[in-house]
Amino acid sequence: MTANSYVHGYSAGEAKRLGDQARTLTDLLHHDTRYPAGCRVLEAGCGTGAQTVILAKNSPNAEIVSIDISPESVRRAEERAKAEGIKNVKFQAADLFSLPFAPGSFDHVFVCFVLEHLPDPGRALCTLRTLVKPGGTITVIEGDHGSAYFHPDSTAARRAIRCLVDLQKEAGGNALIGRELYPLLVSAGFSAVQVSPRMVYVDASRPALVEGFTKQTFTAMVAGVRDEAIKKGMMTPAEWERGIEDLYRTCGPDGVFCYTFFKAVGTV
Amino acid sequence: MTANSYVHGYSAGEAKRLGDQARTLTDLLHHDTRYPAGCRVLEAGCGTGAQTVILAKNSPNAEIVSIDISPESVRRAEERAKAEGIKNVKFQAADLFSLPFAPGSFDHVFVCFVLEHLPDPGRALCTLRTLVKPGGTITVIEGDHGSAYFHPDSTAARRAIRCLVDLQKEAGGNALIGRELYPLLVSAGFSAVQVSPRMVYVDASRPALVEGFTKQTFTAMVAGVRDEAIKKGMMTPAEWERGIEDLYRTCGPDGVFCYTFFKAVGTV
Numbered sequence: 001m002t003a004n005s006y007v008h009g010y011s012a013g014e015a016k017r018l019g020d021q022a023r024t025l026t027d028l029l030h031h032d033t034r035y036p037a038g039c040r041v042l043e044a045g046c047g048t049g050a051q052t053v054i055l056a057k058n059s060p061n062a063e064i065v066s067i068d069i070s071p072e073s074v075r076r077a078e079e080r081a082k083a084e085g086i087k088n089v090k091f092q093a094a095d096l097f098s099l100p101f102a103p104g105s106f107d108h109v110f111v112c113f114v115l116e117h118l119p120d121p122g123r124a125l126c127t128l129r130t131l132v133k134p135g136g137t138i139t140v141i142e143g144d145h146g147s148a149y150f151h152p153d154s155t156a157a158r159r160a161i162r163c164l165v166d167l168q169k170e171a172g173g174n175a176l177i178g179r180e181l182y183p184l185l186v187s188a189g190f191s192a193v194q195v196s197p198r199m200v201y202v203d204a205s206r207p208a209l210v211e212g213f214t215k216q217t218f219t220a221m222v223a224g225v226r227d228e229a230i231k232k233g234m235m236t237p238a239e240w241e242r243g244i245e246d247l248y249r250t251c252g253p254d255g256v257f258c259y260t261f262f263k264a265v266g267t268v
Numbered sequence: 269m270t271a272n273s274y275v276h277g278y279s280a281g282e283a284k285r286l287g288d289q290a291r292t293l294t295d296l297l298h299h300d301t302r303y304p305a306g307c308r309v310l311e312a313g314c315g316t317g318a319q320t321v322i323l324a325k326n327s328p329n330a331e332i333v334s335i336d337i338s339p340e341s342v343r344r345a346e347e348r349a350k351a352e353g354i355k356n357v358k359f360q361a362a363d364l365f366s367l368p369f370a371p372g373s374f375d376h377v378f379v380c381f382v383l384e385h386l387p388d389p390g391r392a393l394c395t396l397r398t399l400v401k402p403g404g405t406i407t408v409i410e411g412d413h414g415s416a417y418f419h420p421d422s423t424a425a426r427r428a429i430r431c432l433v434d435l436q437k438e439a440g441g442n443a444l445i446g447r448e449l450y451p452l453l454v455s456a457g458f459s460a461v462q463v464s465p466r467m468v469y470v471d472a473s474r475p476a477l478v479e480g481f482t483k484q485t486f487t488a489m490v491a492g493v494r495d496e497a498i499k500k501g502m503m504t505p506a507e508w509e510r511g512i513e514d515l516y517r518t519c520g521p522d523g524v525f526c527y528t529f530f531k532a533v534g535t536v
Contacts, residue, residue, distance in 0.1 A: 146417050147526070151447045153414075179419045182471040183522035193473065197526065201465045203450040254451035258415070258465065258528070 025213070028198050029112075029141055029261055030054050037061035039107035043089075044096055044128060045069075045114030049077030051141075055110060056086045065106075067094040096124055104133045112141040115184070119172035125188035132268040138190060140264045144178030147199075147260035148218065150250040157250075160243030163229040164222050178262035190266025202250075202257040214257040219247040293481070296466045297380075297409055297529055298322050305329035307375035311357075312364055312396055313337075313382030317345030319409075323378060324354045333374075335362040364392055372401045380409040383452070387440035393456035400536040406458060408532045412446025415467075415528035416486065418518040424503075425518075428511030431497035432490050446530035458534025470518075470525040482525040487515040 033055070035041050039062050046052045046066035056064055068074050071093040078091045094100060096118075109128045115121035128138060145165050150157070168175040177184075178197075185193045202209040223244050230237055250257045301323070303309050307330050314320045314334035324332055336342050339361040346359045362368060364386075377396045383389040396406060413433050418425070436443040445452075446465075453461045470477040491512050498505055518525045 144417075146421075149412075149414050149447060151451065153444070176421070179417060179524050179526060182473070182524055183419065186472075186522070195469065195471060195473075195524075197467050197469045199465050199467050199528065201463065203463060204454075205450070205461065205463075254454070256447050256450055256463075258447060260467065260526070 025200070025217075025261070026054050028200065029263060030058055032263075033058060033110070033139055035059035035062035035108055039063070040065070040105065042101070042106045042109045042128075042131060043067070044099075044109060044111050044124075045117075046074070046077050046091070047113070048073050049080040049091075051110075051112045052077055052089060053081060053084045053086060056081065056089050057084075060088060062088060064089040065092065065101075066090070067092045067096070067099065069093070069095050097127060099127070099131065101131055103130045106131050107133055107136045109136075109138045111138065113143070115140060116142050116168070116175055116177045117171070117173040121174070121177065122184055122187055125184060125190070129189055129268055134268055136268050138185070138264075138266050138268070140181055140185065140266075141261060142178045142181060143175070143259070143261050145175040147178065147258070149258050150247070151254075151256040152246070152249060154243070154246035154249070156239055156243035157246035158243075159235060160222050160229070160240060160247070163234045163240075164225050166234065167225050167228055167232075178260065181262050181264040185264050185266040188266075190268065193264060193266040195262055195264045198261040198263055200257075200259045200261070204253045204255065210251045210257075213259070214251050215248065218257070218259060219244065222247060293468070293485075293529070294322050296468065297531065298326055301326060301378070301407055303327035303330035303376055307331070308333070308373065310335070310369070310374045310377045310396075310399060312367075312377060312379050312392075313385075314342070314345050314359070315381070316341050317348040319378075319380045320345055320357060321349055321352045321354055324349065324357050325352075328356060330356060332357040333360065333369075334358070335360045335364070335367065337361070337363050365395060367395070367399065369399055371398045374399050375401055375404045377404075377406045379406065381411070383408060384410050384436070384443055384445045385439070385441040389442070389445065390452055390455055393452060393458070397457055397536055402536055404536050406453070406532075406534050406536070408449055408453065408534075409529060410446045410449060411443070411527070411529050413443040415446065415526070417526050418515070419522075419524040420514070420517060422511070422514035422517070424507055424511035425514035426511075427503060428490050428497070428508060428515070431502045431508075432493050434502065435493050435496055435500075446528065449530050449532040453532050453534040456534075458536065461532060461534040463530055463532045466529040466531055468525075468527045468529070472521045472523065478519045478525075481527070482519050483516065486525070486527060487512065490515060 041062050041064045043052055043066040046068045052066045066089050074091050074093045081089050109132055118124050145161055148161055165175040182193055182195045200213055202214050226240055229235055230240055309330050309332045311320055311334040314336045320334050334357050342359050342361045349357050377400055386392050413429055416429055433443040450461055450463045468481055470482050494508055497503055498508055
């Protein structure tokens with residue numbers, strides 16, 4: 001992955017989106033990841049640090065090393081961690097495929113929302129496995145845009161989501177990778193692989209999720225590829241606006257929105 | 269709903285399929301439904317009793333009345349309950365829309381895999397609501413075939429599932445009803461409606477679910493509409509066989525299958 005292939009872009013709006021997402025989904029995705037005192041953890045692909053701050057707070061006595069290929073993202077992650085008073089993370093700009101660490105340097109590896117952007121996630125997992133001590137673990141969290149469905153159903157909304165999936169594929173990624181975590185980790189040589197789905201179910205009785213997930217996370221993410229999708233002739237502007245409108249429509253008093261993240265843990 | 273519109277048919281194989289399904293999914297769907305001693309519960313649409321026996325065992329001191337529109341199904345449900353030694357259920361053949369019970373006759377109503385087959389599930393819910401005493405509850409469990417996705421992905425498999433959805437729609441039902449339970453119950457006048465999704469995640473590390481759910485429940489159910497789908501020209505026989513083969517393919521060592529049931533509870 002090269003820095004400029006990141007399909008969601010690097011805007012301030014995108015950083016806010018990731019921050020909102022991180023807060024709303026913190027418990028669902030992170031509550032069961034706690035590393036013991038003194039162990040060394042590599043966070044591979046920290047981006048602007050949205051997950052890093054959660055990881056660091058949940059394991060305050062672990063020593064975390066967070067890397068990302070984008071020096072600009074690393075700089076912002078460092079700022080964010082500082083602002084949150086986090087002291088147990090060292091940041092470093094580095095390429096996942098040529099990391100400056102000796103084999104077995106870490107007790108555990110943590111990878112969140114990264115594999116979906118890589119042309120060869122299997123190779124990334126094999127590389128990361130060499131860095132983990134025997135008995136250590138890898139934890140991987142990814143979404144799956146094919147797990148999104150909603151009421152009222154809408155062809156235009158489904159087509160808009162499909163644009164994001166196709167654009168991410170053109171950029172070398174896979175927005176449907178969540179469902180594949182089990183075979184990916186097994187193929188990469190991890191053992192005792194356990195995958196648990198984390199479904200986000202949103203209806204009008206859960207207003208924080210309507211706002212924080214359906215609107216500000218998922219629909220905002222789809223809306224973010226508008227110009228590219230239209231420029232490439234994937235949808236007309238009118239079709240696109242209809243699709244986004246229909247996604248917002250699922251936030252109404254009778255609307256429902258479903259999405260599933262997948263969390264996998266494997267052992268070395 | 270008329271008896272002969274039941275899209276899954278009434279064969280012995282279908283009865284076995286429902287029995288297998290009930291056993292595999294018992295905990296996931298039923299563990300949190302326990303009715304107190306002495307209360308009266310109506311099970312509306314008991315079919316051949318696959319859910320009835322679970323319901324009755326989980327609430328051994330509740331008085332359950334189980335009805336179904338098909339006298340033949342009621343007879344078989346009665347046999348099944350007798351074979352399982354169940355004594356707290358009375359069976360009765362009756363139409364959901366003209367039930368022989370006075371308003372407020374029941375403390376609770378339980379409806380499982382029934383609304384998906386009704387042309388007007390909203391009217392059914394309104395009718396059932398009148399039978400519940402103030403403070404009583406309705407519990408509804410339904411699947412949603414649009415929640416099925418898998419690895420490896422397959423256009424033919426998705427088309428075969430779509431045939432089942434379309435055939436069920438032609439018969440007046442809605443195989444995508446799971447996601448709609450919240451607005452349906454709210455519209456029918458229930459309050460404090462709470463929906464919880466029950467996702468079935470299946471990979472090779474969960475062989476009982478590979479066998480009991482992906483193969484014997486979901487794929488068997490899709491395979492059951494083969495002749496009708498082909499007769500109506502929805503798919504060619506070759507396309508159909510490919511679709512079913514691809515669903516079985518998700519049972520391989522690197523396969524994954526996902527499906528979500530929805531359980532809703534509302535108060536009168």
